[in-house]
Amino acid sequence: MKTIIISFKIFLFLTILTGIVYPLFITGITQILFPAEANGSLLFKDTRLIGSNLIGQQFDSAIYFSSRPSAISYNPLPSGGSNFGPTNAKLDSLVTERKKQFIIFNELDSLTIIPSEMLFASASGLDPHISPEAALLQVDRIIKARNFNKNQKQELIQCINNLAEVPQFLWLGEERINVLLLNLETDKIK
Amino acid sequence: MTIRDVIQVVLFFVLLIGLAPILGNYMSKVFSGARHFMIPVLGWLEKLTYKFTGVNPEEESNWKMYTFGLLMFNLIGFVFVLLIQLFQAQLPMNPANLPNVSWHSAFNTAVSFMTNTNWQGYAGETTLSFLVQMIGLTVQNFVSAATGIAVLLALIRGLSRKTTEKLGNFWTDLTRSTLYVLLPLSILLAIVLVGQGVVQNFNTYETAQTIQGAEQVIPMGPAASQIAIKQLGTNGGGFFNSNSSHPFENPTPFSNFLEMLAILLIPAALTYTYGKMVGSIRQGWTVFSVMLILMLTGLTISLYAEYSNNPVFGHLSLMEGKETRFGITNSILWSTSTAAASNGSVNAMHDSLTPLAGMVAMINIMVGEVIFGGVGAGLYGMVIFIILTVFIAGLMVGRTPEYLGKKIEAFEVQMAIIAVLLPNFVILIFSAWASVSNYGLSGLNNAGPHGFSEILYAFSSAAGNNGSAFAGLNANTIFYNLALGFGMLIGRSGVIIPVLAIAGHMAKKKITPVSAGTFRTDNWLFIGLLISVILIVGGLTHFPALSLGPVTEHLLMNSGITY
Structure with a gap:
């Protein structure tokens, strides 16, 4: 007791x-x-909340850099991945379809090697990053959609270089770029 | 793999090996009641605990009373977590106005957090209120880990004392591990994690208007405080549904590195504590070596599998279910560590790993969570295997088996066998049951052998008190919530009770002095024997099941077949 x-x-x-x-x-x-x-590392435009630094957003408009595919379409309630296994036929056809779409959307050569993260959905469904290579592949399409001239194109590429994050302390993690921040900077180019 | 990947892995293990003796030495002082540098800081809190609860820290008990106190304390925790989930809508601190949790999900979650499993059948951000996350789950994160340490301490005393009934005082073991080990480390880690971007607030969920004009609801909450202890206590239950892959739980490669280190830190350091407290630091390093060798072997196989080409996706690295900031190497280092350490948090979706990497995670769980293992639990599980190894070696040379000068007799071996068999029974029998029933199969997210792997992983995770999942399996059903819940209970108490019984019987024995005829348990020969026994007992038991799941899937994938 x-x-x-x-x-x-x-x-x-x-x-x-x-x-x-x-x-x-x-x-x-x-x-x-x-x-x-x-x-929550929140981002504001004037006083309006437009998202979080850390949480990815869906971008499908031609004037914006695309984010990674997401099993939850970047709706954080709740977060999650596809949980498709490596022998799942659905995943196989999704990847083929995404590859085709990415090439058509960005008017790339059909043999272009597309970085993996643009073809596979992330774990959280909220991955805010893509690789700098994946961003560079989208530049021409964005320039066309926004009618940018040569100087503006230079500025855009400069943006990518500025925002690209090297591995933390030079050896931790991967090279990456935050798509939301990149698109905000792209909007600022006049 | 690049040279940077290699550096990250090497750095991780160098830090782990370097920190283990430092923390281990500190913990041995804490647990033996000696003076240490935290007493001036937190000693008053320990005294306050005893004063408030009426515990006499000098009073020690025998193994039966020690076990009774432990079970009673856990039972109260279980009932409390169950009740606050069932009535969370009526309770305060529920800014998202979440409804009451279903009875079977609440049962599963209460068992899960009490047993240090932290299996999640639910999605945190859309199921549990801040109140439940804090006074329910965060508390269990602490005390279930402290319970594991307490069992280990009782076992250590059983091995190092002679001709006594006394195994120590459960309440002081519980209090000291919480106050001097788990709490200070959690405070440090939580603060650093917030600096990296982990959220820690009590705000209502924010609604943002995205650049493209859509609405995005951003969840909030006191996440960092829970995440710190979920990693350190090898708990693993995420604040958010996607666990440590969620950018609010694990925002940067640095936060990832720290959280990974936190997963293995205490279990690794406890091997040093063990050596120190049983009177031979070499014995501690022996156990550590066995764990490290098994861990590195699994890691190598997983990395090889993930970096190999496969006919289905060709040269593409399999980024399904992985985050860009972590990439392949950090995802695999995590998946191997979390499975080995009975942690169960994930920074990549295990369901989407290559078959072999998924299998390594499963094997790390199936061998009994002894590769570092849960806080306390990994090491007492390892001692079970040591007893078996010494027994088998004794049979081979025809000598009475001894460990640390204690004779191993029929009772100890019987108890060790029970502790090994019960979790394996849960894995195989429950998986078989789910595989042939409609309610079991209806939860699958993948077809073919991968579907079977989802079921097998779930019950391994429950029985091993791991908590990670092939998360495509929809386990939030009455069948899975109950079956997995009972699986977790059997997997936890089915090991703790035999271990404490062994401790009780060991304490009564005399210690035979070391002589030339003593079978050494601190050399490379013993390391080899122990690894063999772990692999034979754990591996052979599950080889048939594994060959139906991940092995078949691996062969099919290499032939380019999908389902």
């Missing part, structure tokens, strides 16, 4: 400590140290 009472008391104590005090303490301290990150 004594054991049962102690169980209850210690459960109550640890619940208060690790379930209430600990998360509140972390919230308090990070709201002071990293307020932007703690609140």
Whole structure:
């Protein structure tokens, strides 16, 4: 009986400590140290919320760089991938279809090697990045759709170079570019 | 693979090997009640805990009382988590106005977090309120890990003490592991993670108007505090549905590196603690070596599989279910670690891995979660295998088997066999049951051998208290919620109770001094024997099932066949 009472008391104590005090303490301290990150790295245009730095968005218009395919069409409630296995016929035909679409949409040579991430859906369905190569493959199409001249094209390529992220501390992770930020910069080119 | 990929992997293991003795040494001081540098900082909190709860830290108990306290404490946690899910709509801190959770999903989740499995049959952002995530799940993340450590400590005392009934005090073991190990490390990790972009707030979900004019609801919540302990405590239950692949859980390669390290850190360090507390650091390094060798073997096979061409997709690297920022190498390093360590969080969808990489993850779970394994759990699981190995070696040379000077007798071997058989029973029998029933097959997301792999992975994950999944399987049904729930219970208590029984019997024995005739358990010969026993027991049990799933799929994929 004594054991049962102690169980209850210690459960109550640890619940208060690790379930209430600990998360509140972390919230308090990070709201002071990293307020932007703690609140979702949100992006505003004027005062309007247009998304988050970290959460990818769907882009299908010809004037924007496309994001990766997403099993959830970039709707975060809830996040997730396709969970198709490597011998799934549906995945096989999806990839063939995406390859065809990417080549037609960007008016590329049919033998162009398309980076894998543009053909396969991400794990979270919210991947904000593509590789810089995948961005460069889309440049000509965007220039055409936006009627950009030579200078503007240079500016656009400069944007890609500026926004391309090298591996963190030079050795962690992959080279990548944030599609949402890239499209925001593209919109700014006059 | 590029040279950068190799550097990342090497750096990861160098850090792991370097940090293990440092943390391990600190933990041995904490658990033996010696003075250490955190006492001036948090000692008052430990005293407050004992004062509030009426625990006498000097009082020790025998194995039966130790087990009873542990089970009682876990039972209360289970009932509490169950109840707050069933009534979350009536409770506060539910800004997204989520409804009450179904009874079977609530049962599954409560078992899952109590047993340190953290299998998720639900999607966090659309199912659970902040209140449930905090005072339900975050708490269980801490205490289920602390429970694992407590069982290990009881076993260590059983091995290192002689002619006594006393195995220690469950309440002080629980309190000390939480206060001095899990809490400080979680605080550090959580703060760094927020700096990288993990969310930590109590805001309502934000609605954004995207550039193209669509609406996007961005989920929020106190994620970082839970993610830190989910990795450190080898729990693995994500705040969001897609777990650690979600940009709000794991935003950068650096956050990824830290979270991966956190998965293996405590289980690796505990081997040093073990060596220190049983009186021979070499014994600790022996266990560590066995774990590391098995881990690296699996990792090599997985990386090879993922970087090989296959006829279905040709030269394309298989990026399905992987994030751009992590790429192949970091996804595979994670999938191997999380399966080995009984963590179960994922940064890539295991369902979409190549068959061999998926199989390595499965084998890491099936051998009993002893390759580093869960916090505490991996090591006490490993001691079970050590007992078997010593027993088999003893039979071969015709000598009474001994481990650390303790005679291994019929009772210990019987208990060890129970602990090995019960989880395997769950994996094979429950998988078979699901494979021949409509309610089992209706959850599949993939056809052919991969469909079978989805079922096999699910029950392995439950029995091994891992929690990761081939997540295409829709397991949020009455059948799966209950079958997996009971699988997790058997997989956890079916090992803990035999281990504590062994500890209790070991403590009563005398310690035979080391002599020339002692069978050494701290050299390369023993490392080789132990690895063989793990692979034979774990591997052979599951070879038939694996050959129906991933092995067949691998052969079919290489012939370009899809379903």
